[in-house]
Amino acid sequence: MINIFDQLDLRDLYYFQCIATLGHVGKAAAQLHKTQPALTESIRRLERSLNTQLFIKNGRNIKLSPSGELLLLRSHKILNNANDIVKEIKEFDSNEHGQIRLGVVPTAAHHLILPITKILTKNFPDVQLKAVIGQTDVLYEQLEKREIDLVIGLNADLHENFEWIPFYQDTMVVVANSSHKVFQEKVSLNKLSQHKWVLAPPSVMSRQWLDRAFELNGLPKPEVQIETNLLLMIPSVIMQTDLLSFISRRNLSFPDTSGQYLKEVPIKELNMQRQYNVISRKDSYLSLPVKNLKNLLVEQGASIFESQGQAETFL
Known part of the structure; x- marks a missing residue:
């Protein structure tokens, strides 16, 4: 029977991970403030315990053996779980509230x-909120690296290590300013392909969906004159130009972009349904404030969305 306590030392595993990432013992020694012989001996202990070779010489550097690649893959989960245990015990003993690191699509x-901020300052005054606004792919990467705790994201391809709970659905539509000439003619995909657009980058799910919709109908992708990842500036651009865009129908009701200036282009073929999810890592420790926020979004996120900021009513 294998005795796990004789097989792996967390410190050796951490040193191994650093060496594997940098591909060089000397660089790892400098980063860890350890001597090269100490790190070499650490790797030898792991290799003796596991009865395998973890690194292969690669010129002046080293690279992982197949066994080393497998250990590196598993080491991330082992060390992350150990870190979660430490955080959980510290929170249990000290009753500290800590920080919520939240990623949110624009x-x-x-x-x-704003509603979340009002709720936290009123009901959890000791909790610090760190909000990161970004596109889905960037937020998922940060969630995987444990740089954030929760993501409010969209129904894109989700990592197998994530769990997600849907809480709100909205619709993406084509929009223009209310005086645009597109409203003076019969609307069709062919007509829309003759106009210029302001759109999100190709990496954004809604942009990919829109491009495919045109291609599936034998038409070229929309001609993009302005491309921006600052999606919340798009309504202002539309109001002051003759460009078309593809945004949430909810944006038509923003106080600073009312229907008087923005108008939906009525074409059902380009109405895209999308689902908002609360996303976290599977089997990962969530602090009490993070759990509270997650539960709030699952149970009342749709109502908060619809209320447009009347947060006081939700707790």
């Missing part, structure tokens, strides 16, 4: 950040 941020 449209959700516009509707949810």
Whole structure:
């Protein structure tokens, strides 16, 4: 029977992870403030315990063996779980509230950040909120690296290590300023392909969906004159130009972009349904404030979205 306590030392595993990432013992020694012989001996202990070779010489550097690649993959989970245990015990003993690190896609941020802030300052005054606004792919990467605790994101391809709970659905539509000439003619995909657009980058799910919709109908992708990842500036751009765009229908009701200036282009073929989810890592420790926020979003996120900021009523 294998005795796990004789097989792996967390410190050796951490040193191994650093060496594997940098591909060089000397660089790892400098980063860890350890001597090279100490790190070499650490790797030898792991190799003796596991009865395998973890590194192979690669010129002046080293690279992982197949066994080393497997250990590196598993080491991330082992060390992350150990870190979670430490955080959980510290919170249990000290009753500290700590920090919520929340990633939010732009449209959700516009509707949810202010209500969430009001709720936290009123009901959890000792909790610090760190809000990161970004596109789904960037936020998922940060969640995987444990740089954030929760993501309010969209129904894109989700990592197998994530769990998600849907809480709100909205619709993406084509929009223009209310005096645009598109409203003076019969609307069709072919007509829309003749106009210029302001859109999000190609990495954004809604942009990909829109491009495919045109291509599936034998038409070229929309001609993009302005491309920006600052999605909340798009309504202002539309109001002051003759560009078309593709945004949430909810943006038509923003106080600073009312229907008097922005108008939906009526074409059902380009109505895209999208789902907002609360996303976290599977089997990962969540502090009490993070759990409270997650539960709030699952149970009342849709109502908060619809209320446009009347946060006081939700707790």
